[in-house]
Structures are given as structure tokens and as C-alpha cells.
Amino acid sequence: MPTELINALTDRLGARRVIIDPEAMIQHLTEDRGLFKGEAFAVVFPETVDEVSFVVRQAIKANVSIVPQGGHTGLVGGAIASRAIIIAMGRMNQIQSLDAVNSTMTVEAGCTLHDVQQAARDADRLFPLSLASEGSCQIGGNLSTNAGGVNVLRYGNARELALGLQVVLPDGRILTDLSGLRKNNTGYDLRDLFIGAEGTLGIITAATLKLFPLPRKKVTAFAGCKSAHDALALYDLLRCSLSDNLTAFEYLPRFGLDIVLKHADGTRDPLRDTHQSYVLIELTTPDSELNLADRLEGILADAFERDLVQDATVAASETQSAALWALREYMSEKQKLEGGSIKHDIAVPVSRVAEFIDVAGAACKTLLPGIRLCPFGHMGDGNLHFNISQPVGMDKSEFLAMWGQFNRVVHDVVADFGGSISAEHGIGMLKRDELARYKDPVALDVMRLIKQALDAKGLMNPGKVIPD
Amino acid sequence: MPTELINALTDRLGARRVIIDPEAMIQHLTEDRGLFKGEAFAVVFPETVDEVSFVVRQAIKANVSIVPQGGHTGLVGGAIASRAIIIAMGRMNQIQSLDAVNSTMTVEAGCTLHDVQQAARDADRLFPLSLASEGSCQIGGNLSTNAGGVNVLRYGNARELALGLQVVLPDGRILTDLSGLRKNNTGYDLRDLFIGAEGTLGIITAATLKLFPLPRKKVTAFAGCKSAHDALALYDLLRCSLSDNLTAFEYLPRFGLDIVLKHADGTRDPLRDTHQSYVLIELTTPDSELNLADRLEGILADAFERDLVQDATVAASETQSAALWALREYMSEKQKLEGGSIKHDIAVPVSRVAEFIDVAGAACKTLLPGIRLCPFGHMGDGNLHFNISQPVGMDKSEFLAMWGQFNRVVHDVVADFGGSISAEHGIGMLKRDELARYKDPVALDVMRLIKQALDAKGLMNPGKVIPD
Numbered sequence: 001m002p003t004e005l006i007n008a009l010t011d012r013l014g015a016r017r018v019i020i021d022p023e024a025m026i027q028h029l030t031e032d033r034g035l036f037k038g039e040a041f042a043v044v045f046p047e048t049v050d051e052v053s054f055v056v057r058q059a060i061k062a063n064v065s066i067v068p069q070g071g072h073t074g075l076v077g078g079a080i081a082s083r084a085i086i087i088a089m090g091r092m093n094q095i096q097s098l099d100a101v102n103s104t105m106t107v108e109a110g111c112t113l114h115d116v117q118q119a120a121r122d123a124d125r126l127f128p129l130s131l132a133s134e135g136s137c138q139i140g141g142n143l144s145t146n147a148g149g150v151n152v153l154r155y156g157n158a159r160e161l162a163l164g165l166q167v168v169l170p171d172g173r174i175l176t177d178l179s180g181l182r183k184n185n186t187g188y189d190l191r192d193l194f195i196g197a198e199g200t201l202g203i204i205t206a207a208t209l210k211l212f213p214l215p216r217k218k219v220t221a222f223a224g225c226k227s228a229h230d231a232l233a234l235y236d237l238l239r240c241s242l243s244d245n246l247t248a249f250e251y252l253p254r255f256g257l258d259i260v261l262k263h264a265d266g267t268r269d270p271l272r273d274t275h276q277s278y279v280l281i282e283l284t285t286p287d288s289e290l291n292l293a294d295r296l297e298g299i300l301a302d303a304f305e306r307d308l309v310q311d312a313t314v315a316a317s318e319t320q321s322a323a324l325w326a327l328r329e330y331m332s333e334k335q336k337l338e339g340g341s342i343k344h345d346i347a348v349p350v351s352r353v354a355e356f357i358d359v360a361g362a363a364c365k366t367l368l369p370g371i372r373l374c375p376f377g378h379m380g381d382g383n384l385h386f387n388i389s390q391p392v393g394m395d396k397s398e399f400l401a402m403w404g405q406f407n408r409v410v411h412d413v414v415a416d417f418g419g420s421i422s423a424e425h426g427i428g429m430l431k432r433d434e435l436a437r438y439k440d441p442v443a444l445d446v447m448r449l450i451k452q453a454l455d456a457k458g459l460m461n462p463g464k465v466i467p468d
Numbered sequence: 469m470p471t472e473l474i475n476a477l478t479d480r481l482g483a484r485r486v487i488i489d490p491e492a493m494i495q496h497l498t499e500d501r502g503l504f505k506g507e508a509f510a511v512v513f514p515e516t517v518d519e520v521s522f523v524v525r526q527a528i529k530a531n532v533s534i535v536p537q538g539g540h541t542g543l544v545g546g547a548i549a550s551r552a553i554i555i556a557m558g559r560m561n562q563i564q565s566l567d568a569v570n571s572t573m574t575v576e577a578g579c580t581l582h583d584v585q586q587a588a589r590d591a592d593r594l595f596p597l598s599l600a601s602e603g604s605c606q607i608g609g610n611l612s613t614n615a616g617g618v619n620v621l622r623y624g625n626a627r628e629l630a631l632g633l634q635v636v637l638p639d640g641r642i643l644t645d646l647s648g649l650r651k652n653n654t655g656y657d658l659r660d661l662f663i664g665a666e667g668t669l670g671i672i673t674a675a676t677l678k679l680f681p682l683p684r685k686k687v688t689a690f691a692g693c694k695s696a697h698d699a700l701a702l703y704d705l706l707r708c709s710l711s712d713n714l715t716a717f718e719y720l721p722r723f724g725l726d727i728v729l730k731h732a733d734g735t736r737d738p739l740r741d742t743h744q745s746y747v748l749i750e751l752t753t754p755d756s757e758l759n760l761a762d763r764l765e766g767i768l769a770d771a772f773e774r775d776l777v778q779d780a781t782v783a784a785s786e787t788q789s790a791a792l793w794a795l796r797e798y799m800s801e802k803q804k805l806e807g808g809s810i811k812h813d814i815a816v817p818v819s820r821v822a823e824f825i826d827v828a829g830a831a832c833k834t835l836l837p838g839i840r841l842c843p844f845g846h847m848g849d850g851n852l853h854f855n856i857s858q859p860v861g862m863d864k865s866e867f868l869a870m871w872g873q874f875n876r877v878v879h880d881v882v883a884d885f886g887g888s889i890s891a892e893h894g895i896g897m898l899k900r901d902e903l904a905r906y907k908d909p910v911a912l913d914v915m916r917l918i919k920q921a922l923d924a925k926g927l928m929n930p931g932k933v934i935p936d
Contacts, residue, residue, distance in 0.1 A: 101704050101819035102850070124708075146653050157651060160628070175910045179886035182849040183625060183815040185614050185664055185894045186903055187933060188915045192660035196653055213711045236569050240592075243681045243754045244712045286711045287763070295757065347651045351569035381650040382570070418647035426653045435654055442643045446922070447656045453921035454914070465655060 001041055005062035005085070009044055012054055017045040017091070028069060028086050031077070036429060038080040040067070045091045049166060049174055049205045052087060056203070057172035059085050065459040068199040070141025071112065073133040075345075076428030078145065078198045078464050089140050092205060095119045096178075103211040104163060104180040109140025109204050116209065125211035128155035132329070140204045146196035148424035153380040154247040154284075155212065157424075159195045166206035167194050170455035180208045193450070198426055199461040201454050213286035215247075219293045220282050220321035223300065223312035224275030228253075228354035228379075230308045231277045235350070235380055237308070238281065241299055245292065248282035249380035250328050251353075255389070256335075256376045260327050263334040267326060271311045279379065280328045331376050331385075338372070338389045340396040342406045346414045347423035350382040357384070360413040364388055367409050368402065383423040386410055411438060427465045436467035469509055473530035473553070477512055480522055485513040485559070496537060496554050499545065504897060506548040508535070513559045517634060517642055517673045520555060524671070525640035527553050533927040536667040538609025539580065541601040543813075544896030546613065546666040546932050557608050560673060563587045564646075571679040572631060572648040577608025577672050584677065593679035596623035600797070608672045614664035616892035621848040622715040622752075623680065625892075627663045634674035635662050638923035648676045661918070666894055667929040669922050681754035683715075687761045688750050688789035691768065691780035692743030696721075696822035696847075698776045699745045703818070703848055705776070706749065709767055713760065716750035717848035718796050719821075723857070724803075724844045728795050731802040735794060739779045747847065748796050799844050799853075806840070806857045808864040810874045814882045815891035818850040825852070828881040832856055835877050836870065851891040854878055879906060895933045904935035 010018045019025055020042045029038040041064065046052045059066045067081040069088050079086075089110035098105040100123050107116055113134040120127035129142060131149035141147075143165070147158045155161065164177040177191065194201055225231045231251055238246050254276055261267050283292045293314060303309040315321040335341050348356045361373045370391030377385040388406060390399035411421045415438055427435050436444070447466055451458075478486045487493055488510045497506040509532065514520045527534045535549040537556050547554075557578035566573040568591050575584055581602040588595035597610060599617035609615075611633070615626045623629065632645040645659065662670055693699045699719055706714050722744055729735050751760045761782060771777040783789040803809050816824045829841045838859030845853040856874060858867035879889045879902060889902050904912070915934055919926075 099817060099819050101700065102817040103707075104817070146657075148651055148653075152651065159657065169910070169914070173910050173913075175914060176908065177911070179888075180817050181815045181886075181888050181891075182818065183616055183620065183846075183851045183891035184888035185616075185890050185892060186888055186899075186907060187664075187895060187911065188669075188918060189614075189627070189660045189664050190911060190914055192657045193918075196655075196657050201656075213708045232569065239571075240681045241755055245755075287709055287713075289763065289766070290758070295755070298757070347649050349567060349570040349572070349648050350650065351567050378651070383651045418649075420647075420649050420652035420654055422653050423649075423651040424653060427655060431654075439654060440644065442637070442641050443645065443655065443658060445641075446637070446643060446658055449921040450656060450661075450918060453917040 002062045002064050005058055005064055006042055008058045009042065009055060013044060013046065013051060019043045028072065028088060029081065031072065031080065033075070036077040036080040038082055040081040040084050040086045043086040043088050045088050047091045049168065052168045052203055052205050053172045053174055055085065055087055056168055056170070060172060060457065060459060063459070065462050067461050068203040070109065070138035070144070071133065071136040073137040074141065074145060074428060075425045076430040078426055078428030080429060082463065087203060089138055096206065098123050099180060100125060102180055104208050105211060106178050106180070106206060106208045107139055108206050109138060111139050113137050113139055113142055120211050121214065124214050126214045127209060127211055129158055129161055139207060143195050143204050143207055144197065144199050145426045148378070148381070148383065150248050150250065150378065152378060153249055154244050159192060161210050162191065162195060162207050163210055164208040165191050165194055165204055167202040167204055169202045170457070170460040178206060178208045198428060198465050200451060200465050202460060215284035216286050216288040217290065217292050218282065218284045218321065219296050220280070220315040220324050221296055221300065221312055222270050222324045222327070223279050223281065223309045224271045224273070225277045225279065225309055226275065228277050228357045231279045231379060232354045234279060234303050234308045237303055238299060242283060242295065245283045245285050247284045248280065250280040250377060251379035251384070252278040252280065252328060252331065252376050253374060255372050256331050256374045257327060259334050259338050260330045263337045264326070264330045267330070270313045270324060273311060275310050280324055335374060335387060335389060340390040340399040341374070342388045342400065342403050344386040344407070344410045345423050345425045346386050346410065346419055346421060347381065347383040348414065348417040348419035350380065352417055353379055353382050353384065356413065356417055356419070360386060360410050363409045363413055364406060367405060370394070407434065429464060432465070432467045470530045470532050473526055473532055474510055476526045477510065477523060481512060481514065481519060487511045496540065496556060497549065499540065499548065501543065504545040504548040506550055508549040508552050508554045511554040511556050513556050515559045517636065520636045520671055520673055521640045521642055523553065523555055524636055524638070528640060528925065528927060533930050535929050536612070536671040538577065538606035538612070539601065539604040541605040542609065542613060542896060543893045544898040546894055546896030548897060550931065555671060557606060564674065566591050567648060568593060570648055572676050573679060574646050574648070574674060574676045575607055576674050577606060579607050581605050581607055581610055588679050589682065592682050594682045595677060595679055597626055597629055607675060611663050611672050611675055612665065612667050613894045616846070616849070616851065618716050618718065618846065620846060621717055622712050627660060629678050630659065630663060630675050631678055632676040633659050633662055633672055635670040635672055637670045638928040646674060646676045666896060666933050668919060668933050670928060683752035684754050684756040685758060685760050686750065686752045686789065687764050688748070688783040688792050689764055689768065689780055690738050690792045690795070691747050691749065691777045692739045692741070693745040693747065693777055694743065696745050696825045699747045699847060700822045702747060702771050702776045705771055706767060710751060710763065713751045713753050714848070715752045716748065718748040718845060719847035719852070720746040720748065720796060720799065720844050721842060723840050724799050724842045725795060727802050727806050728798045731805045732794070732798040735798065738781045738792060741779060743778050748792055803842060803855060803857060808858040808867040809842070810856045810868065810871050812854040812875070812878045813891050813893045814854050814878065814887055814889060815849065815851040816882065816885040816887035818848065820885055821847055821850050821852065824881065824885055824887070828854060828878050831877045831881055832874060835873060838862070875902065897932060900933070900935045
């Protein structure tokens with residue numbers, strides 16, 4: 001235990017903001033899926049960027065590593081500590097400013113995503129990042145992991161939504177660019193180096209975010225198709241006609257709908273017949289005079305003529321819209337009730353996503369006949385959660401013991417497609433070995449050079465992202 | 469003269485692709501504005517990435533620096549050589565592939581911007597980057613300088629339009645990521661490090677670019693306002709109603725319109741009365757069923773009611789639209805005919821652009837009464853070309869001798885507004901001293917650390933971007 005360090009931190013932050021009691025630390029050391037269990041000398045709760053800088057400088061002096069932690073909702077162990085000081089960002093939760101005409105807001109890293117969304121809405125603007133954990137995840141973590149979600153198709157990943165950052169560097173210095181400029185060609189783009197670096201190059205303490213006009217109209221639809229290929233053709237038709245009015249295009253296989261209908265109370269199949277593939281479509285516009293529902297129905301009629309769509313329903317109310325979204329949102333949770341499931345978060349070029357479902361699906365079935373494929377998610381981004389449910393009646397642990405084998409099969413197909421083995425969730429500790437296997441060695445080496453340049457001591461969130 | 473190096477290059481590329489004749493090199497050593505004159509041992513014309521890599525490796529061996537050059541249309545001396553090998557990229561000009569459903573194309577760096585635009589259009593897609601030099605500038609240079617232009621409001625800078633790059637690193641290794649993924653969270657964002665680095669961290673040899681649905685409808689309008697403040701309020705009104713259908717919002721002062729009307733044959737004032745401020749508005753949509761003209765006229769009527777707009781005209785034909793655009797596009801060229809002009813390429817938060825015009829304008833008039841202010845450009849991006857024409861009757865060279873003084877006055881106001889001293893054009897050699905003065909020292913130091921990490925020998929486009 002680095003007593004001197006703990007004393008210095010306690011002197012500055014006060015005992016209530018430096019937790020060393022193992023019981024009190026536990027929620028910062030473990031994570032929901034139970035994949036990792038960390039250990040820490042202390043969890044500290046800074047309230048200002050200067051305090052973050054102080055903690056980092058003190059930790060360096062003591063040669064103790066630092067792990068920044070946001071809402072601790074990550075899925076790859078990126079915020080798990082090992083003999084480190086955890087910097088919990090939740091008390092830096094102020095909305096610092098909002099400029100409606102510039103369409104920006106500046107927020108501290110510890111604001112929850114939900115609070116950021118709400119502050120934007122209160123100013124008649126939209127902050128579009130949206131994902132399942134939005135009630136508890138923090139914007140600093142969203143940026144550090146370049147979070148995705150259901151609105152990427154229209155608005156981009158977290159990266160595209162940040163105009164500037166404030167970062168505490170691995171040496172404790174503070175880098176600040178919160179000016180909210182749309183254009184600024186004065187040197188290297190440092191911002192995007194910290195976004196997606198999972199805290200290994202510094203700690204994001206604040207950000208200036210892009211806002212958008214608040215949508216005034218929304219139309220949600222659910223369509224059944226003969227195949228993922230037809231679903232993809234429907235995507236192209238919608239995108240070319242409606243461009244950025246198309247804000248979500250989510251794919252579900254019949255098996256996915258089946259398990260939701262089976263396990264989620266109050267759900268019902270919105271279409272009369274069964275289809276192999278489904279898509280959830282959402283259009284939005286800030287233009288209150290635009291009749292999106294008519295436009296969508298016209299395009300769906302066209303798609304029906306072309307035999308791309310077998311049946312479709314357009315929500316007539318917010319309640320119906322929510323019911324359609326529920327079919328998609330229950331997917332992860334309800335799959336657990338079908339026994340073991342092995343998961344992949346992959347992306348391929350959008351044009352090849354249907355082909356990927358075929359090829360990777362066939363490869364998995366060769367590995368283990370009887371599996372039930374559940375590839376679902378952000379088809380319009382080329383990003384699928386390529387999940388596999390165990391065969392009915394198989395022993396769950398026996399199935400889960402094949403996790404590595406399925407990873408190999410699926411990720412090899414991803415590599416053949418020029419795809420990504422981590423589209424949304426990042427690398428953390430979980431996928432470092434996979435990264436070593438699939439990433440261009442030149443890219444890995446450039447990553448190491450940058451890490452070494454900014455964090456020569458290797459104390460900033462060590463053991464994450466970069467393979468040993 | 470490094471004879472051994474030249475011989476090695478000639479052996480590999482052939483004598484016709486290694487120019488050493490001073491006469492033949494001259495166009496690669498000078499630039500249009502005559503601000504810089506470089507010198508080079510040779511200009512080489514590689515045709516493949518392996519040849520670029522070869523040239524870089526040979527230059528390193530000989531300890532000779534390397535200057536990559538695209539269309540050589542830059543305005544800040546970023547492609548000016550000094551005792552170096554110039555790598556001219558123009559022969560790497562192949563459109564490698566286009567994926568319409570993925571909305572991407574992969575192109576070599578030496579393609580002209582115009583050729584890239586055309587190839588997209590041929591596939592019924594839009595590549596939206598558009599700027600004055602598009603006939604001769606090259607996409608590699610556009611990315612290396614993070615070029616802006618007239619469509620940034622809707623589509624972003626060059627940075628936002630690239631999904632992946634191929635880069636020859638300062639050590640000659642090749643980094644390739646041309647997979648065209650919309651989501652990929654597998655390590656640091658190296659792409660954005662090279663974009664905007666002006667060739668100081670490596671040579672971009674190819675890129676995978678984002679495409680968009682081709683607009684099917686366009687509406688152009690020209691409005692007169694009482695002030696830049698009213699023009700800005702009009703921007704906000706349009707943006708909130710029409711969101712991304714608003715693709716251009718360009719500001720012109722009366723003085724700017726006057727000089728265009730005076731010096732450009734065939735132009736005429738589209739409005740009956742004179743106004744202090746003008747805006748050129750363009751709306752586009754890929755949705756052929758959307759009646760944009762009606763929408764725009766409705767919003768303009770609303771703005772008229774609110775006294776934000778004094779008069780406006782909506783183009784009834786492509787000819788009329790082109791005539792309105794000509795008023796904007798002649799601005800730079802025709803200002804030359806009013807004597808000396810001192811230029812600034814600045815950005816501030818969009819919300820403060822009108823206030824900036826007032827404050828910076830007043831400061832300049834204090835410095836030299838009688839000047840004629842001509843701030844024009846991309847109001848919707850907060851980016852103005854803040855140009856100043858000399859007082860009538862003043863000696864031109866006497867006025868131009870004040871360039872540094874005006875820079876100081878204008879850039880000090882920019883700094884007060886949290887703005888950028890180079891919104892679109894970059895740093896190159898021209899603005900290195902200004903960068904040293906205005907950039908956060910921590911940011912400058914991080915830039916130096918990265919440069920040192922990737923280019924320890926300092927041979928890759930030396931003397932650019934990073935202050936001494």
C-alpha cells in the first residue's frame with residue numbers, strides 16, 4: 001500500500017473522496033458480466049480538472065498506475081484496475097455551458113449520457129448519442145470508448161459528436177480545447193487521439209459536443225423480408241431517397257423475434273405471417289412540415305413491388321413506435337433465457353453485411369450443428385452483434401467452453417471481409433489477444449510509439465488496448 | 469547533390485520519372501502567390517505505394533528530406549521544398565474501387581478532387597468536398613490539409629469525409645486501412661493523425677472516402693439583411709427548420725458585392741435596394757418529392773415578418789442559381805482589382821461570427837482609418853475570410869507593409885473569441901510563427917512528441933506546421 005500517496009490524496013481531496021475500504025471499493029473493482037475482478041489501492045473522486053491533474057502527478061511520483069473510470073458500464077474490462085488508483089469521474093458532472101446557435105455544449109466528463117441528452121433537449125436541441133446504458137454511462141467514457149449505438153447511421157459515433165476535449169495527460173499536464181469551432185486547421189488533430197484510446201493516453205475531463213436541431217417528427221416502421229439480402233436492398237433504397245432522414249435501420253432475424261415474443265411479456269408479432277428477416281426503420285426530421293409517414297409508405301410500397309419487402313407496418317402512435325422498438329431492445333436480455341450465448345461485436349462494409357451473415361453463419365454451423373444464430377443490430381452501419389445461442393438441450397458450460405473456437409471462426413470470416421472484430425465495444429483487456437492476431441502489425445507499432453511518446457512510464461490505464 | 473540517391477531513384481523509377489532539370493522543376497518549387505520559392509534535388513513521380521515507400525527509404529538512407537506534393541495549390545507553403553526530394557503524387561491517380569451500397573470509394577492520393585467528384589457522380593453518389601481549386605488540387609493534399617470549402621456546413625471538412633487511409637510512414641513502412649468500415653473500435657485513431665498533418669507525419673497515398681446520396685433537388689437564394697447579426701439569426705432559423713437540407717450559408721458584405729458588380733462582367737445586383745449584409749443560401753435534398761422551394765419561401769416569409777430579412781430572391785433556374793453563386797465566387801479574384809488586400813482565414817463559434825465582424829472590424833479601422841472591410845465566406849461554419857482592402861488612394865506597398873500589424877490586431881481578437889487563426893488553409897510555413905504565438909503550449913508540446921515518435925530524424929516535410 002503506497003501510504004505516502006494515499007496521504008497526499010487524502011490531504012487534498014479529503015477522506016470522503018479517497019476510498020480505501022475494500023467493501024466500499026467493490027463496485028469499482030468488479031463488473032456486471034463477472035469476467036474481471038480488479039484491485040486498487042484507492043478510489044478517488046475528483047471534482048475539478050486540477051484535482052485530476054493533482055492525482056495523476058502524485059501517482060506518477062509514487063510510481064503507481066492510474067485507471068480512469070466513468071459509469072463502469074464497459075463490456076471489455078477497460079476500467080478494471082490492478083494495483084492502481086482508480087479515478088472515478090462521477091463527481092465532475094456539471095453541464096458547463098450550452099450555445100444553441102453554435103449547436104454545442106460543454107460538459108464535464110462525469111455527466112451521465114442521459115443528463116447530457118436532457119440538457120440538450122431542454123435547449124431545444126438534440127444530442128444524438130443513444131445506447132442501452134445511457135442512464136448510468138458517462139460521456140467521458142462514451143468518448144474514451146468512441147461509443148456507438150442506434151443513431152450512428154445518421155449522426156456518427158461518439159467521435160463525430162465531439163468538437164473538442166479537455167484531457168489530463170499521463171504526465172499530469174492539462175490539454176484544453178473547448179472552443180467549439182467547426183473549422184480549425186492549426187496543427188495535429190489531438191482530439192481524435194484521445195477519443196477511443198480507452199484512457200490509455202490520458203483522462204478526458206470535459207468535452208465540447210455537437211448538437212443538432214431537435215427532431216419534430218418521427219416515423220417508426222417494422223418490415224418483414226425474405227432474407228438479409230432483401231433487407232439490405234431496402235436499406236439502400238431508403239438511404240438514397242431519404243438520406244439523413246433515415247436515422248435507424250436495425251436488423252433482427254426470425255430467431256431473435258421468436259425469443260423476444262416468447263420471453264418478453266406484452267410483446268406481440270406486429271406482422272401476420274412469419275418472415276426470415278426483419279428490420280426496424282426509423283425516420284426523423286426537424287421539419288415539422290415534412291410528411292415523413294407518407295414518404296415512407298410510398299417507398300415501402302415501391303419495395304413491396306420490387307419484392308424486397310413481404311409485409312410492413314408503420315407505427316400510428318408513440319405507443320406503437322415504442323412497442324416496435326421493444327422488440328429490438330429486448331434482444332440482448334431475452335437471449336440469456338435461451339441458455340448460453342456466445343457474442344461478437346463485428347462490423348463489415350455495409351454492402352457485405354448480408355453476405356457476412358450467410359458465410360459466418362455457415363462456418364459456425366459447421367463448427368457445431370444445432371446452434372441457433374442470432375445476428376442482430378445496426379445493419380445500416382455494417383455492425384452486427386453476431387450472437388450464437390447454444391443448441392437446445394446442450395450443456396451450457398460445454399457450449400460456453402467453445403467461446404474461443406467460435407471467436408476464431410467468426411473473426412476469421414470478419415478478417416476475410418476486411419471487417420472489425422470490435423465495432424462498438426473497444427478492446428480493453430478482453431480483446432487484446434484478438435487485436436494482436438488481427439490488427440496490422442504496422443498499426444500496432446505506431447500505436448506503441450504514440451503510447452510510449454505520451455506515457456513513457458506506462459502508468460496510464462496499463463494493460464488495456466495495446467497487446468503485450 | 470546526393471548523387472547516389474538520385475541514381476538509386478532513377479534506377480527504380482526510370483529517368484523520366486526523376487526530374488533534376490531546374491527548368492522542369494520550377495513549377496514544383498514556386499507557388500502562385502509568389503510568397504515562397506523552394507529548391508529541390510529532384511522531383512520524383514511514383515506510380516505505386518511501393519515506389520513511394522522505396523523513395524522514402526532511399527532518402528532516409530541518404531539523410532535527405534522529403535516533401536510530398538499534391539496539386540500544389542496550397543496557400544501556406546506546405547509543399548515548398550528546401551534541399552529535398554519532392555514526391556509529386558499526380559501519377560497515382562487511379563480510382564481503385566467504388567462501393568455504392570457502402571457509400572464509399574477508394575482512390576489514390578493523386579486523383580484531382582474534380583475526378584473524385586465525377587467518379588462519385590457517375591455512380592449516382594455525391595462526394596461533397598468542393599472548393600475553388602478542385603480542378604487541380606488532389607485528394608491527398610485535401611486530406612493532408614483537412615480542406616474545407618462551401619459544403620462543410622452539411623458534410624464536414626475533409627476529415628469527416630475519410631473512413632480510412634493508406635500512408636507511407638516517415639520510416640518507409642506502409643500503413644493500410646482502406647476497409648471502408650463505419651464502425652471500428654480496435655485501437656487508436658491513426659487516420660485522423662495524418663489528416664491535417666500537412667505531410668509532416670507521412671505521405672497519404674490512398675484513401676477510402678465517404679459518399680452520400682446524390683441530391684435530386686437544389687434551391688438557391690440570395691437575401692439582403694440589415695446586419696451580420698440578422699444574417700446569423702436567419703442562419704439559425706433555417707438550420708433549425710431544415711437541418712441538413714441547408715447545405716450552404718455564405719456571407720457577403722455590401723462592399724464585397726459592390727466590387728464584384730463593378731469588376732465582373734455580366735453580374736448584376738439581384739435585389740432592388742442595397743443592404744448592409746447579404747447571404748447566399750443553398751438547400752439540397754436527394755428526395756425528389758420534397759418541395760424545397762416552397763419550404764424556403766415559407767421560412768424567408770417568416771424571417772421577413774421577424775424583420776431578419778429585408779429582401780430576398782429565390783433562383784428560378786439553374787442559370788439564375790449560377791448567377792447568384794458567381795457573386796460569391798468572384799469575391800477573392802475581384803478584390804485584387806481594388807488594390808492591396810490583407811487576408812485572414814479565421815473561425816470563431818458560429819454564434820459569435822457577427823459580433824466578431826463588429827469587433828475585429830472596429831479594431832482594424834482604429835489601426836488604419838479608411839480601410840474597406842471585406843469579411844466574407846462560410847458564416848454557417850463560423851469561418852470568415854476576413855479580408856481588408858486598402859484605403860482608396862493609399863500606396864499599395866505601404867498598405868501591404870502593414871500585413872503583420874493587421875494580423876496581430878485580427879488574430880488577437882480571434883484569440884479573445886476562442887477562435888482559430890487558420891480555419892481552412894493550414895499552417896505550412898506561413899503561419900508557424902503565428903501558431904507559436906497563439907496555440908496552447910501543451911498542445912504544441914504534444915505535437916512535438918508525436919512528430920518525434922514517428923519521424924525521429926525529422927526528414928518528413930521539415931519546417932512545416934510545428935514551430936521551431
